[in-house]
Amino acid sequence: MAGARPVEIQDRRQRLVTLALQEWTLWGRPRIESAGRILGRPETAGPGKPRTEHEPDYTSRVLMYWSVLRGSEFPAERALLKDGSMVPWSAVFISFLMHAAGVPREVFLPSARHWDYIKRAHDFPDRTGFEALDAAREPPRVGDLICATRAWTAGAVTAFAQLASDDSRGTYHCDLVVSIAPRLLGAIGGNVRDAVTWTDVKLDANGLLQPSPSRPWLAVLRNNVR
Numbered sequence: 001m002a003g004a005r006p007v008e009i010q011d012r013r014q015r016l017v018t019l020a021l022q023e024w025t026l027w028g029r030p031r032i033e034s035a036g037r038i039l040g041r042p043e044t045a046g047p048g049k050p051r052t053e054h055e056p057d058y059t060s061r062v063l064m065y066w067s068v069l070r071g072s073e074f075p076a077e078r079a080l081l082k083d084g085s086m087v088p089w090s091a092v093f094i095s096f097l098m099h100a101a102g103v104p105r106e107v108f109l110p111s112a113r114h115w116d117y118i119k120r121a122h123d124f125p126d127r128t129g130f131e132a133l134d135a136a137r138e139p140p141r142v143g144d145l146i147c148a149t150r151a152w153t154a155g156a157v158t159a160f161a162q163l164a165s166d167d168s169r170g171t172y173h174c175d176l177v178v179s180i181a182p183r184l185l186g187a188i189g190g191n192v193r194d195a196v197t198w199t200d201v202k203l204d205a206n207g208l209l210q211p212s213p214s215r216p217w218l219a220v221l222r223n224n225v226r
Contacts, residue, residue: 011226013143015101020188020196022096022177027051027058029198034201034212052194053086062089065096065190069110086191090114090173093190094145097176103225114172118147121221122163128224134160135217139179139207145221146187146201146209147174154216163219174221175199185209 010018024030031039051058066079067187069092080085095110096119107129111117118132125131130145137160140146145203149157153170162168175189178198185201201217202210208216 011224012101012103013223014052016097016103016176016223016225017143017178019097019100020178023093023190023196024188024198026061029132030195030197031195031198032193033202034199034210034215036214050195053089053191054194056071056193059086063084064091065089065092065105065160068096068099069112086194087112088191090189090191091117093196094174094176096190107225114147114174115169117165118172118174118219118221119163119168122219128226130224131222132160132163133220133222135209136160136221137208138220138222139203140178140180140185140209140220141222142177143223143225144175144177144215145174145223147172147219147221148211148215148217158216172218173215180207195200 030050033039053059053062063076063079066089067074074173079089081087091112091114094114095112098108099110107126109117109120116132121130122132137148150171150173153172157163157168157170173189175187177185177187179186183203183205185203187199187201188194188196189199201215209220211217
């Protein structure tokens with residue numbers, strides 16, 4: 001076609017970041033710090049008002065994430081708890097990003113539980129896929145997943161070495177790293193304040209994650225996918 005511009009195809013690692021940023025923009029670009037404080041006034045947080053899973057259009061978006069994980073015949077009711085709120089979907093969101101970016105299932109097995117893919121990356125490190133590294137020793141890179149313990153697991157699993165045991169099974173949260181600056185990292189995750197949310201995470205002088213009470217970082221899932 002005369003005058004057509006050449007198209008640059010991103011690799012899968014780059015596509016993950018682009019897709020996460022696109023989803024974040026779709027949700028109104030909500031942004032917080034790792035301690036949970038909202039950054040910026042809602043009316044100035046992005047191109048539109050930050051959205052939540054409680055709004056019909058965004059409930060439908062979450063159901064789309066579920067359908068990618070469970071298939072088109074997945075009953076919508078299974079994504080709801082008895083009180084009408086949505087079943088936690090943060091791992092579902094990460095699984096959606098991996099699928100949409102074209103990461104093969106044998107490289108990243110989709111799951112509704114973060115522990116499943118954290119444990120797999122720990123037990124079967126893949127130099128062309130994902131490998132779990134100690135967040136206290138390894139600085140994250142753009143495109144990596146950063147993972148923290150949650151709820152009761154935060155008190156039971158306090159060291160990376162514990163991932164070697166199946167007793168580390170529990171509740172976790174992972175975000176995708178989309179930017180790194182001196183002393184500060186930006187990561188996007190799902191089901192954070194009922195939305196797809198950007199979290200500012202403090203780094204030390206060596207680029208290591210600084211844990212907070214709400215995000216006791218445990219592992220970096222190094223993304224070696226191309």
